[in-house]
Amino acid sequence: MSAMDTDEVSVVLPPTTTSGLALSLHPLPILNISEHLTRLKLQKNRTDPFVLGALLGTQNGREVEIVNTFELATVDDDHERVDHDFLVSRRDQYKQVFPSLEFIGWYTVASKPTQHHINLQEQFTGYCSNPLLLILQPNLALVSSADVNAQTLPLKAYEPTIELKERKSRSVYIEVPYNVETGEAERIAVDWTARGGGSGTSLESHLQTQRSAVKMLHERILVLIKYVTDVIAGQARPDHSVLRSLTALLASLPASENKHFREEFDTEYEDVQLTAYLSALTKSTNILNDLVDKHIVLTMSKDERGPTGARRRMGRQGGPSDWDRFH
Template identity: 30%
Template sequence: MSAPSDAAVAAAAPASTTTAAASSGGLTFKLHPLVIVNVSDHHTRVKAQAACSGDSSSPSSSAPGAGQPPRVFGCVIGVQRGRTVEIFNSFELVLDPVSGTLDRAFLDKKQELYKKVFPDFYVLGWYSTGSDVHDTDMLIHKSLMDINESPVYLLLNPTINLSQKDLPVTIYESELHVIDGIPQLIFVRSNYTIETVEAERISVDHVAHLKPSDGGSAATQLAAHLTGIHSAIKMLNSRVRVIHQYLVAMQKVQSLFFNCR
């Protein structure tokens, strides 16, 4: 039995087994909304690009099959304080279409750039999209263990399910289990809570208010929003033009004054 298959079995195991496995790690996960927004945006952009080009392959995605949305990949970053892991942000990664592994040079470059902006953040693991764990996910997971010996795997399910009340996000840890007498790494589900700061709450509230709630279409609300922005820019332009004309007139007056002297 291969390790990736065991990972998929562990992900679908009964709740008691998964809970017992997760409790052995004792880690508490806190997920910030920005990560969910980033992953969703990444998936939406790649899906739209694939639809426009008529090709489901992309440097940062992998097509699981015809008619299936392309998968996207990236790293999650944050801090770990004791047994508490807080995931603050994420950045996109490129998947090598030939080997099926992450582009390590691209990863190292992105990590270096993010370290300059967020010196206290570390790579905690990686993310992907899909309805379930894939056979190749454990290979990608193991390739990040030299950066973080126990990386986190965040899986977002982009399929819309109107009857589902919970967020379509699952966080996995990897644990070493003995299966059929062979030690193997498997994925186990972990519980998490949503953690927000004031700036994130304002942003999420703004996005929520952009959603049509009065029966109007999104295009109608977008048109009204853009019309308001256009009016504001037009008024700003007229005010700047008045200031410019005033400064030009003052410059002419000063020039005449000095010439008369």
């Protein structure tokens, strides 16, 4: 456990203090933050890498939508100072692609907000008057559903505010409830991701399925072979219905080696090969034709390249064509 998780003074106001913010969270930020954490775990070989990123979205009064994210960097090993040059550069790049999205906050990974987050929070006020904080809490997966208060996602959102107590003020957070907002395109993308989208993942899933099917078929064939062997050896009791089914199955297998089937298969295979060869020959002919045309242009004299030469090449004056002259 890091030092930021052991602070005794809580920087989060009690649940009795509510925020009037209407917050909507889209699926893309959830996927981005999860992928960011997973990638850093693998790269740094650590279970608790420091994760920092920016939230992009829209705000209309007290209604806020978190639509997208991008990763951020720090300029020191203690992660106390944000790399503002990198932040501005990435923000401007996203602004060119998504002009309607604004910087509305930042995200990290922790069990709860601490004073360290308050210090980072102050560095984002120059980009947004009231930047939100979105925290991914992976440890919630280890807590029972009763302790999580029916929170379905290990994510919590916080709004910064000022607490006045005993004539002193300090920066604190108010937890903000949120709804997951999805559009039709986002639902399709999330479903595609959940199904293992991407050519490599899809192919791997398909091959795994094929392998399992072949393995299961092989195991069942071994069971049948053992049964027949035991029947022949007198170690198993013969079941005539099973034996008849096996006989029918074996009788259907040689059909694939029928003479007419083999002839038809060979004919279709040859037709496919011939079509492929013709396609390759046509492509080679086109390439050769382009090469000849370029060679003719390069070997023509200056006069032949003029309008008169062009008309002569087109055969309008009865003269020989370029192809005849070339040959």
